Amino acid sequence: MTGLTFVSLYPVWPELFMVISTLMLLVIGVIKGNEFTSLLFKLCFGVVAISAIMMFGVPTEKIYALNDMFVLGRFAMFSKLAIAVAVGISLILSSRYLREEALNRFEYPILMMFATLGMFMMVSASHLLSFYIALELQSLSLYVLAAFRRRSVTSSEAGLKYFILGALSSGLILFGISLIYGFTGVLGYSDIASVVPGLEGDRLTGFLFGVMFVLSGLAFKVSAVPFHMWTPDVYEGAPTSVTAFFAMAPKLAAFAMLIRFLGGPLENLADQWQVVIIFLSVMSMAWGAFAGLAQTRIKRLLAYSSISNVGFALIGVAAATAEGYAAAMFYMVIYMITTAGIFAFVMFMRRDGRALKEISDLSGLSKTHPLMAYGFAVLMFSISGIPPLAGFFGKFFVFEVAVAEGMYALAVFGVLTSVVAAFYYLRIIKVMFFDEEEDAFDQPHSIGRKSVAVLALAFSVLFILSPLKLLETARQATQVVYVSQDTPSTSDGGNAYELENTSR
């Protein structure tokens, strides 16, 4: 433990700032009580914003801290900024929703902040212990959030289900970590990377078993089939603002974690884990598309939509190249912003002060609230991947890396399931535009919700004008995922694709 000074900790400053201010806010919340929640939301938003801004100050090369347990580089910054945006949007969407639903308790924003802290740490974890601790910090906060509507049976059920299955997956991960430790004797990412080439025979098999356990646990966190069972129930049962949060931030963090784990220490074992990711991807795309067809409730439908979208993003991971990881992150960011808009619209669905759940409640929306209907329709077209909207570009680059890596069958399967999934997105449009009108919704008042919806729409429509910026940023970010690149002498582990890209 040398040099643990304030200055040497500078890569962790945003997190430190966050944890200190969250604890202070917790104290304020405890003292002032629930009527202070609205202000607490604003303060939390400020904390997230400041943490995000603090990240701009650090140099772009990779730096390690906390005895190599924590890493900060372009990739971590990119993911954290995306997560910060997701959290900021969730805070905006939550504040009013809690008041509407009489759930206005101060623990909510505090729990979100702890979850955010966990996600930040997840993204930066470069050691399996910090990996696990960060994951648990995030998950425990999320379990509580899922059950936040204590008096509702569905919400409690959602929380309980999420907790039990989540605990199971944490157990799997922990068991996997112990196997990895047992067969290699190390836990740090760069240590593992240096041990892996020497693994042979039984030790390699045992190590891979450990990796598979960790992967299963991570698949649970991103809700990839067959580890998706919790998703529809949790999405439906949890308060909508929590569902929105679930759909946006934790998935991004889990993806970043997955990419860092697979692309870092396991880079040279790609031929071993690729099959698993392809399996997860194919199953998620298929199940997300077909099971979604039968849904009648909007939040359940969005759960299946998220499963299928995770499947698409996993194609990028399956490619096992920096471009592939970039495409996956690019996809997740576009998906995150589109989802933010969709949830803003879902929250507009209220009649007589009560939130509506069924897709059929949207009936004839284009007559009662034309602007809302057109906005929603644009997001639906975007998420089903129709150009010229943003969602198309996400899919485009994911399929591009699949084709570039020669995974034609996967790409064809992906596009075919995207057509199946298009059916249920179209059905929402059909309900809004082609069906008879019902009573109007309550007049929307929330400025925050409106601005989220407008920003998501503007993003979806105008993304085509400069799609390169986000893609390039993602590509630069994923260049530094590889642990082997930390010591330049061993950087021949990549392939031709990577060399070509560094020359750009």
Add this chain to the structure above:
Amino acid sequence: MVDFPLLSLMTYLPLVGVFFIAMIQGDDVVKARNAKYAALYTSLFVFLLSLLMLSRFEPGNPDFQFVEKADWFGNLGISYHMGVDGISLFFIVLSAFLLPICILTSWRSITSRVKEYMIAFLVLETFMIGTFSALDAMLFYVFFEGVLIPMFLIIGVWGGPRRVYSSFKFFLYTLLGSVLMLVALLTLYTQVGTMDILELMENPVARNLQIWLFLAFFASFAVKMPMWPVHTWLPDAHVEAPTAGSVILAGVLLKMGGYGFLRFSIPMFPEATEFFTPMIFWLSVVAIIYTSLIALVQEDMKKLIAYSSVAHMGFVTLGLFTATVEGMQGGIFQMISHGLISAALFLCVGVIYDRLHTRDISQYGGIVRNMPRYATIFMIFMLASVGLPGTSGFVGEFLALLGAFQANTAVAAFAATGVILGAAYMLYLYRRVVFGPVTNNEAAAMPDVDYREMMIFIPIIALVIWLGVQPGYVLERTEPAVKQIISNYNAALVNASGPAEITSPVIEEDF
């Protein structure tokens, strides 16, 4: 070459119109009237610009003109690249010509959500012109697919009783074909390293890959065209779409398939084209004969014309894949001519549908007595559709068959029977609707076409006859581009190593 970005202006001007229409406020009547005028003026202005483009186009030049190139995806080989050659020129003019007609024909028949309707059509115009002028495959795909959004809404919101089924079928069928094309485009992109259509044409890929890619592109264009047996979405979509929707569908959207064959399939995959030509010939023949027979027994006017479209598109694919100058010229000419004639036929149906609100042929009869002007107009288009010499329909079919005779006599002979069948179903339709005994008093009381409707029909009649007697205007402009395609095609076939050995197409798939 002009410095002025004419193509981009034409493409995005309708969006400016959309912006203004979206701004319109006031009560419903005012809003509807202003929206109509705004849309009409916008589309007329775009049409004028297209005429300007036509006049500044250099006929003898086989290269792309009015080229614009701008950065889009940096150095990823995807750029904003637009341009026209003789092939795309007339499709752009056709799109710009039909749009004001669509708006005029909807003037009274559309009463609900007029503002949104006009916005949908203007957005559609952007995508249509963009599709035909894109010289970057990614850009092409964006426009090509984007068309689905407004068309889905046009059929679904303003369509007939079974509109939901039809709009879904239209959307999903076309999307399914298109996404396969997307994978093929990505494969090309990773092989050649660029999305630029001109560079893709110059760098043919290996034969086995060509065959797979051809099939994937074929999936998209054949659905769009539509070719038998993937044509079934078309009658449904036509029947349920509002008149203007049918006009655009038949007039422009179907041509995107043929245009795609000319722009992608034939120049980029010459060896695969040669390999698949017999299949396409026979599919075309089946389309011509089979759908003509189906058209004969239709009771619904729009369905009949929809099936006739499939048959006429059969001549197009037949002509394009003969890889002869006559055949290809005929295919292109047939597309332009069909774009005018079928659009006009749907307008004719629309005229009486607006009056009686049924498309059932048996509800009409003997309307020549009360609608003599209508009978004349309908007759001109009916005969043009049949291919009467002196109308544009004749030139296209004749040239396509001429090309087909050079390529494959048997196919041409079968296809020629389609001309007879075409005459049969169109004349039969005409007899049942216009002549014959009066069976429905309401039909006998319908007023004749009015001034506004005449204004819609007269330009189309003039064009159909002008193109019939003076086809050279179009043909001399398309010829250089066609000749270039054919010479590149033949050169590529000669270059292809030795006698074409047919191997089973296998792509190595490794995960």
